[in-house]
Amino acid sequence: MxxxxxxxxxxxxxxxxxxxxxxxxxxxxxxxxxxxxxxxxxxxxxxxxxxxxxxxxxxxxxxxxxxxxxxxxxxxxxxxxxxxxxxxxxxxxxxxxxxxxxxxxxxxxxxxxxxxxxxxxxxxxxxxxxxxxxxxxxxxxxxxxxxxxxxxxxxxxxxxxxxxxxxxxxxxxxxxxxxxxxxxxxxxxxxxxxxxxxxxxxxxxxxxxxxxxxxxxxxxxxxxxxxxxxxxxxxxxxxxxxxxxxxxxxGGNDPAIILEDADLDLAIPRIVGGAFRRSGQFCFAVKRVYAPSSLYDEVVARIRAEVDKFRVGHPLEPGVTFGPINNAGQYRALQGLLARTRASGATVEELGSWVSEKSEADGYYMRPVLVSDIDPEAELVQVEQFGPLLPVVRYDDLDAVIDSINAGELGLGSSIWTRDTDRAVAVARELETGMTFVNNAGTSRLGQKNIPFGGVKQSGIxxxxxxxxxxxxxxxxxxxxxx
CATH class of the missing domain: 3.40.605.10 (Aldehyde Dehydrogenase; Chain A, domain 1)
Incomplete structure (x- = not known):
């Protein structure tokens, strides 16, 4: 204390x-x-x-x-x-x-x-x-x-x-x-x-x-x-x-779309950083990942390994890389969403490790959560969770993924992961979001100066x-x- x-x-x-x-x-x-x-x-x-x-x-x-x-x-x-x-x-x-x-x-x-x-x-x-x-x-x-x-x-x-x-x-x-x-x-x-x-x-x-x-x-x-x-x-x-x-x-429900030719060595650490920075509590965090069936198992395994590196605890404790949820209301909402996701039949994994064991009485602590084998229409995929719960969705039809994303009420950011620049730009232009990042989950310094930051639909005015x-x-x- x-x-x-x-x-x-x-x-x-x-x-x-x-x-x-x-x-x-x-x-x-x-x-x-x-x-x-x-x-x-x-x-x-x-x-x-x-x-x-x-x-x-x-x-x-x-x-x-x-x-x-x-x-x-x-x-x-x-x-x-x-x-x-x-x-x-x-x-x-x-x-x-x-x-x-x-x-x-x-x-x-x-x-x-x-x-x-x-x-x-x-x-x-x-x-x-x-x-x-x-x-x-x-x-x-x-x-x-x-x-x-x-x-x-x-x-x-x-x-x-x-x-x-x-x-x-x-x-x-x-x-x-x-x-x-x-x-x-x-x-x-x-x-x-x-x-x-x-x-x-x-x-x-x-x-x-x-x-x-x-x-x-x-x-x-x-x-x-x-x-x-x-x-x-x-x-x-x-x-x-x-x-x-x-x-x-x-805010938004920002998708990360991995294409078949993505460089996973580059993509996975950046996606994990873009999802779990601030314990997932920021507006343009990666909220959901779409991976093609041909890469799905490898993507899930790589994300699991990366997320499991987090060390959970108080931000002033030595060695901590993952802090608590900010307030009681958000913590309770996330706990409810986690319970409903478990009940849905998806695969739910709490990852990372404690620097020192914590209880709910100590603070609003959650370990980072990876969710796989999840229905594309599941609640966790369709809402902005604003916390450390990351669903990975399998897909076979990219057009269907784009249609599903565009059918949502939110449209702040999005990211595309590919080696093909022309295809990245083409896919980006189909997404109904205010911003699309390619091979990263945020703005460069040039982007910070020149991107009009904001979203479409219910992501803002x-x-x-x-x-x-x-x-x-x-x-x-x-x-x-x-x-």
Whole structure:
């Protein structure tokens, strides 16, 4: 048990702490007896204070030259990297994610901030058109106050995908962190906010009441949310009261399609990494694997061997490579899904080994699970599990696999594994997903800068990252001068 005293985290409004009488405990999901922090619980009052502060700051921030905004964002990116060693352990204790994962996350978040700073000036440049009769100018203007609602699984990256494009475009922000992992993000946002004029970056903590107050506040111009579809529907209804815009990234049920000529030496470690990083708790994780019958047994055997290397335990224990589930609700959902999958008759294997034996009383621990000989229409194949359960589906007809994938309600990412570049691109173009990765399960650095991250169907509305993602944070104003 850690002896660290719980951190006291307040709201952050106008570059100053704002306390609340009520506080929520944040407990370590891997050591439930340990309290990581006591976090202020806000409501409509704190939201109104933060939004009005942000609206006042917007009056001058929007007039700040884009070059100045970009320079401040570059400083913010440097600050994130400099502060990483001070917060990655805290993040491990509140989220259950590995220290190395948190360190990499902050590095990627810093790159996101730099990318938006770099893209800002060219994106915001006005456009002009002229003929003998008239002149037309099209300008991009900031929206105003942006509400950024962030989940628990990768809070720094997901916050920076909202905060940095909003700020470079001249907006101000109110961030609502997730109640189960708000501390590391809050500490970084407080440091980051100090670089900017008061009110440009604000943080309000709390649950559904805070989310609803943000979505319905008349001075909030847009809500950007990453999370689940149920919450997104509620936000959309609330935002509709003021006809305000929304941007949603809602996860997916990402398939990995192995073709007959795949290089399994390359593919299997990358598929396993893409499925079980963060214990499977990230939006574009590999959620299901399709393997041709000719390779099926070999694919299952290779995945089994790779997954069995994981060492399960608390992320601060030496040697651990696989941490706990973040919260009780997700843990219970996964346990129910695992029980139903066992009852279906599929082959279920719990793999990996304990660094030190854990019980449910210690934390929300699961060993990684490989499921084979499973019906293609089984629940585990058709839903986003958001955890460490990976089904491997046998197929003989690739067209039938594509049809089954496209019939689903979700469409975030997908991956194709083959040596044939032309075939990979051809198959990718048939998939109804927002992104397709070939021979990997995520973006390259070039992809991080240029891919409009997001999905189709119920995987979201709008995009994040790349210059296309900047469009979420501007309005257009056109001037037509008649000669």
């Amino acid at each position: 850690t002896t660290d005293s719980p951190l006291r985290i307040d709201h952050w409004i106008g570059n100053a702490p704002v306390a609340s009488a009520a506080r929520d405990e944040v407990r370590d999901p891997g050591r439930l007896a340990d309290m990581v922090g006591l976090v202020a619980r806000g409501g409509a009052y704190e939201v109104d204070l933060a939004v009005r502060t942000a609206a006042e700051a917007f009056r001058t921030w929007r007039e700040t030259p884009v070059e100045t905004r970009a320079a401040l964002l570059r400083q913010a990116a440097d600050l994130l990297e400099a502060e990483a060693p001070a917060v990655v352990g805290i993040m491990a204790r509140e989220s259950g994610m590995l220290v190395a994962t948190n360190t990499a996350e902050i590095g990627m978040a810093a790159n996101i901030v730099r990318d938006n700073a770099e893209a800002g000036a060219a994106f915001l440049a006005p456009e002009a058109y002229e003929d003998a009769e008239s002149w037309v100018g099209v300008e991009k203007r900031p929206i105003g106050v942006i509400a950024a609602i962030v989940p628990w699984n990768a809070p720094i990256i997901l916050a920076m995908r909202k905060v940095s494009p909003a700020l470079i475009c001249g907006n101000t922000v109110v961030v609502k962190p997730a109640p189960t992992a708000p501390i590391g993000l809050s500490l970084l946002l407080e440091k980051m906010a100090a670089l900017f004029p008061p009110g440009v970056i604000n943080v309000v903590h709390g649950g559904a009441e805070v989310g609803r107050a943000l979505a319905t506040h008349p001075l909030v111009g847009k809500v950007s949310f990453t999370g689940g579809g149920t919450v997104a529907r509620a936000i959309m209804k609330d935002a509709a009261e003021g006809l305000k815009g929304v941007q949603f990234e809602l 709008g995009r994040e990252s790349s210059p296309i993602g900047l469009r979420e944070y501007i309005d257009y104003h056109a001037i037509n001068y008649h000669r």
